[in-house]
Amino acid sequence: MEKALRDVWASYERFRSKGEAYSAITQLAGLENVVFFGTLEVSVRDRWRSRVVNEKLSPAEMEVALTSAKVTVERLKRILGVGGRFEYEELMLLLTLRIEVDLVNELLVRRTGVAAAETVTIDEDLVDLMQSTNHSSAFANAQAAARRNWGIPIATRWLSSVVQN
Amino acid sequence: MTPDGKYLADMGSAGFKEAEGLTREGWYMSRETGKETPAVVGGAYTVSSHASDGSVVTNAVFVWTGDSGSQFMSGWKLYPAGSVQTGADASISSSPANQATSAPSADEGGIIAGGQAMSVQAAQSHSPQGAGGGPSMGAMRSGLEGASWIPGPIGSVAAATLVGIDIYQGNYGQAALGALGIFGGRAMTSGVRAVRDTKIVTAALEGLSGAGAKLGNAFAGWAKGAIGNAGAKIRGGPSFAGLKDHASRHSNLRPNAYYNAAVQHLRSGSRFNFQHGGHNKTATVTRTGVNSFTFTSASTSGNRIFTHIEGVSEGYLKNLGITLPEGF
Numbered sequence: 001m002e003k004a005l006r007d008v009w010a011s012y013e014r015f016r017s018k019g020e021a022y023s024a025i026t027q028l029a030g031l032e033n034v035v036f037f038g039t040l041e042v043s044v045r046d047r048w049r050s051r052v053v054n055e056k057l058s059p060a061e062m063e064v065a066l067t068s069a070k071v072t073v074e075r076l077k078r079i080l081g082v083g084g085r086f087e088y089e090e091l092m093l094l095l096t097l098r099i100e101v102d103l104v105n106e107l108l109v110r111r112t113g114v115a116a117a118e119t120v121t122i123d124e125d126l127v128d129l130m131q132s133t134n135h136s137s138a139f140a141n142a143q144a145a146a147r148r149n150w151g152i153p154i155a156t157r158w159l160s161s162v163v164q165n
Numbered sequence: 166m167t168p169d170g171k172y173l174a175d176m177g178s179a180g181f182k183e184a185e186g187l188t189r190e191g192w193y194m195s196r197e198t199g200k201e202t203p204a205v206v207g208g209a210y211t212v213s214s215h216a217s218d219g220s221v222v223t224n225a226v227f228v229w230t231g232d233s234g235s236q237f238m239s240g241w242k243l244y245p246a247g248s249v250q251t252g253a254d255a256s257i258s259s260s261p262a263n264q265a266t267s268a269p270s271a272d273e274g275g276i277i278a279g280g281q282a283m284s285v286q287a288a289q290s291h292s293p294q295g296a297g298g299g300p301s302m303g304a305m306r307s308g309l310e311g312a313s314w315i316p317g318p319i320g321s322v323a324a325a326t327l328v329g330i331d332i333y334q335g336n337y338g339q340a341a342l343g344a345l346g347i348f349g350g351r352a353m354t355s356g357v358r359a360v361r362d363t364k365i366v367t368a369a370l371e372g373l374s375g376a377g378a379k380l381g382n383a384f385a386g387w388a389k390g391a392i393g394n395a396g397a398k399i400r401g402g403p404s405f406a407g408l409k410d411h412a413s414r415h416s417n418l419r420p421n422a423y424y425n426a427a428v429q430h431l432r433s434g435s436r437f438n439f440q441h442g443g444h445n446k447t448a449t450v451t452r453t454g455v456n457s458f459t460f461t462s463a464s465t466s467g468n469r470i471f472t473h474i475e476g477v478s479e480g481y482l483k484n485l486g487i488t489l490p491e492g493f
Binding site: 011015018019020023026078079082083084085087088089090092093095096097100137138141142145146149150151 | 406407410411413414415441442444454455456460462471472474477478479480481483484485486
């Protein structure tokens with residue numbers, strides 16, 4: 001598990017050094033989620049919690065995170081707003097973007113007290129899509145793959161087998 | 166292009182000169198890496214020589230306009246460049262785009278990607294991701310003016326972006342003049358190149374708000390209209406179920422243009438295999454930024470496209486089970 005945490009931290013540093021604030025913050029937010037809500041060995045959790053929570057972000061980076069999360073929500077709205085059949089790859093995109101927004105929202109609330117993006121409307125549409133007959137099986141596959149491949153055991157309702165709005 | 170695959174530029178009294186760096190359709194030899202590299206649409210390869218006073222002049226410009234779809238026509242279009250000082254080009258060589266390299270040296274060719282590379286950056290600068298570390302608007306402008314000195318389509322690509330920046334800065338008068346330049350430039354362009362130009366304008370202008378939005382939206386509307394007239398769907402390509410829905414969800418393009426972009430990407434991107442629910446699929450991936458990729462999913466036979474999405478992240482690819490190799 002330590003290696004997985006180190007890999008995510010390395011991604012965070014790589015994105016940040018290249019000025020990709022939103023990408024960096026999604027990585028850091030994933031780590032924050034895991035050290036607060038994930039199932040980690042106590043010693044590992046304490047060590048990483050201190051490292052992650054003490055990591056300083058600039059106001060400009062927070063601003064980028066906030067704006068980018070809103071842009072991502074708009075993207076989700078646009079994709080969900082077009083009916084028809086969704087491919088597995090699109091469901092994975094929806095899942096990935098939605099989870100990233102959640103992670104960034106959690107980080108922003110924890111650090112600034114303000115959530116970035118309002119997600120109620122997209123969540124209704126997303127849950128409807130997940131539960132629709134045509135897509136439930138592909139969505140379950142996407143959830144399983146995301147759980148396996150995310151790298152660290154983030155805790156999010158979007159990866160649970162029963163998602164309710 | 167000659168029957169034996171050479172690309173020749175007419176150098177006037179000096180006769181024809183081969184653009185040795187153009188290796189084949191859509192590929193050039195990067196002077197930076199020494200490796201064969203895919204060209205991006207709008208990128209240009211210059212053929213240069215020494216003038217009598219010793220200065221370096223660009224005699225011709227090969228612009229990559231995308232696959233022509235015909236075995237008899239090259240997607241590399243040749244334009245006479247006049248006497249374009251490479252010093253001017255040098256200002257765009259600092260662009261971080263993958264294709265940008267140093268300015269061409271005497272008697273040799275070089276890729277100018279500045280017009281496009283800077284244009285893409287300008288468009289991104291209105292987006293939150295672009296605020297992370299891109300150049301300041303002032304720095305970008307000076308680079309673009311360097312690019313727009315080059316006559317022809319490359320100039321029009323850069324000029325298109327200048328309009329976006331002018332409006333962004335509230336300089337509406339200059340934006341209008343710039344727009345006239347775009348219309349003039351567009352008249353000389355067609356097909357994929359026009360799509361590329363207008364896409365850049367649209368991206369730049371859609372980030373506007375407030376007083377500039379009205380003027381900006383008018384231009385963006387024009388640009389979108391031009392994209393819609395991009396032309397017919399490539400014939401004989403893979404099937405793509407739900408094309409209209411996919412185009413609406415994942416692009417600002419009309420279905421035909423979106424389909425063509427997907428097919429072009431299948432030809433130019435790197436391939437990876439992935440699977441889900443017992444299905445084997447092929448993902449075609451191209452890096453477009455630090456954490457941004459274009460992704461096209463297709464059947465392993467290539468006969469069917471499932472979707473085509475720009476702007477996906479490493480995390481998304483990883484979730485699909487695609488691990489990019491070191492240095493991708």
